[in-house]
Amino acid sequence: MIHKPADTAHEIAPIIANRWSGRAYDGNQPVSQQDIIKLCEAARWAPSCSGEAPWRFVVWNKFENASAWQKAFDCLAEGNQHWAKNAPVLILAASEPNFSRNDSHNRWAGFDTGAASVSLCLQATALGLVSHQMGGFAADQLRAAFSIPEQIALWSVIAIGHALPESALSAEQAERELQPRQRRPLSDHFFSDEWHTHNSNTGDFK
Numbered sequence: 001m002i003h004k005p006a007d008t009a010h011e012i013a014p015i016i017a018n019r020w021s022g023r024a025y026d027g028n029q030p031v032s033q034q035d036i037i038k039l040c041e042a043a044r045w046a047p048s049c050s051g052e053a054p055w056r057f058v059v060w061n062k063f064e065n066a067s068a069w070q071k072a073f074d075c076l077a078e079g080n081q082h083w084a085k086n087a088p089v090l091i092l093a094a095s096e097p098n099f100s101r102n103d104s105h106n107r108w109a110g111f112d113t114g115a116a117s118v119s120l121c122l123q124a125t126a127l128g129l130v131s132h133q134m135g136g137f138a139a140d141q142l143r144a145a146f147s148i149p150e151q152i153a154l155w156s157v158i159a160i161g162h163a164l165p166e167s168a169l170s171a172e173q174a175e176r177e178l179q180p181r182q183r184r185p186l187s188d189h190f191f192s193d194e195w196h197t198h199n200s201n202t203g204d205f206k
Helices: 014-018 033-044 066-073 078-084 109-126 139-146 171-177
Strands: 055-061 089-095 130-134 153-161
Touching: 014 109, 033 055, 033 109, 055 066, 055 109, 066 089, 066 139, 078 130, 089 109, 109 130, 109 153, 139 153
Parallel strands: none
Antiparallel strands: 055 089, 089 153, 130 153
């Protein structure tokens, strides 16, 4: 498995530094049902507004139901299909739009579902698996294929699997997978005391 922790400016928890969105999967190695349940359990314990837990996840396991997995795969954008074809598990992250207690609109549903998705991906890292969240998919096609109600918000499809060892990567995969990980500096995104425009130095984090 490729190990390329983030080169952080400040020390962070290893589980966060080690999570990355790989694209080279071992298509012959299944993800165990026990590990899939652990991924779901991690998502279940994410924080949410009023404990609503609006997220809903649909899991497609290629080794358990290849036809259902294929229907989900067919909904991915072509660029994602190019590499996700070897991911044995695809997971749809979706959410209910309203609070269950009074049926009022839950404007935090997407935010909370994102938190649950990150928890799932961090658990994948803890299990030695690779995860990759994709926004490139045909939502209407996915709804039709799996009878998903129109009011359910569809946020991402997450690929899960075991990474190919570095020695097994093709030249194309090696060029993509071994690129250094990069992020913009803290000062672009985090401000002290008040809002600042991009590239403003006053009050920025360092």
